[in-house]
Amino acid sequence: MSSFSYAIAGQLAKRLSRRAGVFKDIYYTAGFSEPFDAYLSRCITAYLFTAPAVTITAFVLHSLILRYPPLFSAILTFLLLIIYSLLFLAFVLYYPVYRRYARGLKIDSRIPYTISYFAALAAAGMGIEALMERIAEVEDVKEVAREFALFLTDVKVLGFDVLTALERRSRMSPSIMLSLFFAGLRDTYITVGNLYEYAAFMARRLMELKRYTLRSVLNSISMVAEVYITLMVAAPLMFVTMLAIMGMLGGTIAGFPPQLIILILLIVGIPTSAIAVLLMLDGILSRV
Template identity: 30%
Template sequence: MTNSYFVYAYSLFGKHFKQRKDKYYNLRMDLLKNRMNLGYDMYLSGALLTAILSTVLILLLFNLILFIFGVPDLPGSRLMIPAWMGWLVPYKLLIIQFFGSLLTIAFCMAVIYKTFVFYPSIMASNRKRNIEQILPYAINYMTAMSGAGVLPVELFRSLALNKIYGEVSTEARYLVRDMEVLGKDLVTAMKNLAQTTPSPMMQEFLQGAITVVTSGGELEPYFKIKTEQYIVENRQRQKEFLETLGLLGETYVTAFVAGPLFLIIVISIMSIMGGAQTVFLYLLIYAIVPIGSIMFLVVISTLTPEE
């Protein structure tokens, strides 16, 4: 169903994006690193069609809300409307519909389309983090296999079939595909994988393995050295993550627990005394605190390594 959708979108907009191949080089690389198996022109065609359909639905919803609830009848002085514009007041519904529709179209089209454009980069970053999290243990597995006398080709094939190693197994499957389907040798397949993997750590590991294979050396000692190196680096990253998490926790308590409570008390007292408007209190409770909490959840979720 998804492929059919992108194929249909490509039939509508494919020619437009196909003529701009150089412009979308970074997107093409992100799609490769994310293993999405979609051409950049087909992917962008689907993004544009989705943006158009979503914008139409949101525009209909916007006008439906105006039709049902109308426009609030606010005094002109509150809106700071000049007297010479008073003749426009009877047409305020049409004016809001027109300009609101234009803003809705521009905003929704830009946000939805740009979200699609940046999505592969975000997912590639997630894959990078997941690969580097599990790579030391995958190399340890390869060390044991190599010590048992398993040939390098069979070693990567075994890793590709072992799904317990997550994204590392996915990368290995693409290496095996290059050898078995495309007929490439092991060194060429490793070079291709090193160029398209989102993880600099895995790229460095593969380049070292290429050097060992081409020079006729043994892979087992190399795997042992890399396992010890990456485990030490992984522990260091985990330590840094815990320190960052502690700092974020202190920031959250200060900015969105203690700070808002203090402001709520101050604004409430000033409101009772007639020195402040309750709109600031509503804004703090229903907008700033929830949005800030959601932003912290997104940041922590982004920084947290996958198991």
């Protein structure tokens, strides 16, 4: 698929890649294994194949099924094609940003413990390359292990020196915490060279930040629990009781019978509220 799409849109992808700017850096910090040009060529090829299908389907729907005049069908088809193009472009641009953000969250939730282990190994007098290699081997979270393995790739495969490799990892890490750690590790390596003192200091600070984050998460979960009780228990009970009384008295609300509003509340309102609460919990727990 990659070779096929690159053969179709490779030249256009190269021209767009030279103008990508910051987005290209975001792409490489998102953890993709394929080059940026290959990603662009795949997206362009997908659009070239799907856009005609969307256009033909929309025109057939408007002209043959809905029986609109040909000119009106063409205008509606063109508008739908514009909407599809904008949505496709938004997905192409947003997906690497979302993936970078997700990787950063995974790294941030794990990095205090990783740096603590780094400090314990540094206390034994291990060199920086041996430290990186050991952490890349034993780290359970693959996103963290990948960042340390990339340092080894820069040094052993690409031939960069330790300082340049640390600067590259600091610049290309999706996690602000890990980026700061690599930047500080580079400065420590240049100046005093005591990796243990620096790693222990960073571990203590990140553990304090972790405890603060956990307290914040607990407070947020308590707030979500109160919202859940209000939306899922108290509010439906109150509204159903009020609407049932209005139904017995023969009243209406904006011309709709209370029985219909109760049905909408039970079928649409309560499930929607439950989904909203689940999304809130997912957003809060993703920081842990």
